[in-house]
Amino acid sequence: MTDQPLLQATAVHKSFGDVEVLKGIDLTVRQGQVVSLIGASGSGKTTFLRCVNLLEEHDGGEILLDGDPIGYRDIGGKRRRLSEAKVSAQRARIGMVFQQFNLFPHLTAGDNVMLGLTKVLGKSKAEAREIAGHWLGRVGLAERRDHYPYQLSGGQQQRVAIARAVAMQPRLLLFDEVTSALDPELVAEVLGVMHALADAGMTMLLVSHEMLFVRDVSHHVVFLDKGRIAQQGRPADVFDNPENERLRSFLGRFHGLFGRASAAS
Amino acid sequence: MIDYHFDWSVIARNSDKLIDALILGLWLAVVSLAIGSVIGLLAAYARVSGKWWLSRPVWLYVEFIRCTPLLLLIFLIYFGLPEFDISFLNKTQSFVVSLSLYAGAYMSEVFRAGLASIPKQYVEAAKAIGLRPWQRQAYVILPVMFRITLPSISNNLISLFKDTSLAAAIAVPELTFTARQINANTFRVMEVWLTASALYLVTAYLIAILLRLLERRYAAIR
Structure with a gap:
């Protein structure tokens, strides 16, 4: 792992109509790092992931990949979307794996x-x-x-x-709940492949409900709540010392998996 | 009717003519479907483009074709175009133009529905690997759409094949016209029309079977 920020998101905002789904997300992923987004459904994790490779367009803020702004550029003080050709070239540098395989x-x-x-x-x-x-x-x-x-x-x-x-x-691989659509007995084979990639030094940003896997594979865990980062840190800190009330209650749903969290809820 | 004595030798004597006429009809249907598919695809893209100056004229074209008889279109083009000094088309070419325009309108509706039914997830996967817009169309959307719309395309080919009988109205020597000619020369009404009907039926049925095999091959892939 190096200290080079590969992905740097600053104050990312996204609304669907009147509903603000992302309310200013700041997130850094360094090269070789595995960063996991956790949170209840509707917390904005998948939307953020999709903003990173422009399957959704963020309304405000900035996402940099290798220092290069994704999707938009400031031209004369105005925010302009890049051409489809440029966006396609940016997407080619970011891999994505979907829930439904696609x-x-x-x-x-x-x-x-x-x-x-x-x-x-x-x-x-x-x-x-x-x-x-x-x-x-x-x-x-x-x-x-x-x-x-x-x-x-x-x-x-x-x-x-x-x-x-x-x-x-790709410079970065995005995983969007990639085991959610699988029968339980098929989950392990997919997680095994992801684990091997992480071990090989692949930079990964993932959304997952497989908490044990997240805890095991991640360098950094981010808990999203209602479009904001409520707590983040090393897996041990997030899972064993959940300071945030909402995080405690979220982890409490995974009965017995985490010591203090399950006791607290 | 009771006094009618069948004499099938008239069919044997004219079998070459009938087979040639049948082949011409098939050719007219296939060529019109091919040209109509190109027109239909462009029209479908125009309809879904979201630009009124593209979708409106196409909508007008599709509704005009759907709501007027094909025979009228055939006459309009065969007798009408020469009035505007467009007379380089012979009657067969003129009929191909009519049938292609007709097929184009129907195919545009088939393709429009096909494009609308492409699951969004394939488009997103195509975006995610970095394919450009036209590449997403060429390598993902169109191949998938072709498989989805194949049953409708098959139906249209069979309809078009039967519609080639209308070319008789402008003396294109396809099966119906040829049957009428033999009929006029021999007065063997039943033999000739029954044979023509049988030829249409068997050919259309064979097309249906062939296309169903093709559908089955591709349906498994979806």
């Missing part, structure tokens, strides 16, 4: 991984095939490369989706 249904596992490599990064078919093979192997699905998504289990689809994101060699 594999392209008309492409095989291998082609799902290869699409971005050939069309976005401009790699040759042969090179892309090799990279796809490598990453499908890393997620334990080398022999499934010619299978279509519908022929794979949920856990396998999610591992392909992770391979698709990581094969692009």
Whole structure:
């Protein structure tokens, strides 16, 4: 891990109509760091994650990736959105894995991984095939490369989706509740792959309800409450010494998992 | 009717003509579907563009075609265009123009529904890997839409194939026109019309089976 801030969010605001979902989020992710966002549903964690790669447009504040403002630029004091081409190029530097896997249904596992490599990064078919093979192997699905998504289990689809994101060699990987749609027995295989990526030094920002995993894998944990950061810190601090009342009550829902938290609620 | 004696030799004698006419009809349907699909796709994009100066004229075109008889369109183009000194089209080409415009209106509705039914999650995944807008269309949205709309495209091809019979009205030598000609020369009314009907039925049914196989192949992928 270095001290270089890879992602720096400052006062990020986002509203859907009259509802302000993000009320000024300040967050720093350093290279090689795993940062987890936790909080009740509706707290804004997924929205923040989606703002980072512009699947949602933030209304105010700034998100910098490697010092480069994402999505918007100040031109003559006015906030202007970047062109679609520039936004696409920025998104290519950020990988995202979704709750519902979102594999392209008309492409095989291998082609799902290869699409971005050939069309976005401009790699040759042969090179892309090799990279796809490598990453499908890393997620334990080398022999499934010619299978279509519908022929794979949920856990396998999610591992392909992770391979698709990581094969692009993004600077940052976003995980949006990637185990929420999986049957319980398939969760472990996906978390295992994520753990391996974290161990390999991948910078990751994740939203998850798998509290044990979050505690185990994260360098930094951020608790969001109603669009604001209510508490953040090292996993031990957040889980074992929850100062914030709302955090205590949130952790209390995960009965028995955390000593003081469950006792306090 | 009771006195009618069937003489099928008239069919055997004219089988070459009938087969040629059938092939022409099929060709007219396939070409019109192809051109109509291009028109339909452009029209569908215009409809969903959110720009009134694109969507309004297209809406007018689609409603005009849907609410007027095809035969009228065929006459309008075949007899009408030469009045404006547009006379480089022969009757077959003129019919292809009519049927393509007709197909285009219906295909635009098929594609519009198809585009609207693409799950948002695929578009987001395409954005997330950094595909540009046109790449998202070319590599993700259109291939998925094609699979979703394949059953409707199949139905349209069968309809268009049957509609090619209207080309008889401007003397394009397709199956209906040819059958009428043989009929006029031989007075074998029942043999000729029954044979023509059977040829339409068998061909349309074969198209349906073929396309259903194609659908099954692609349906599994969705």
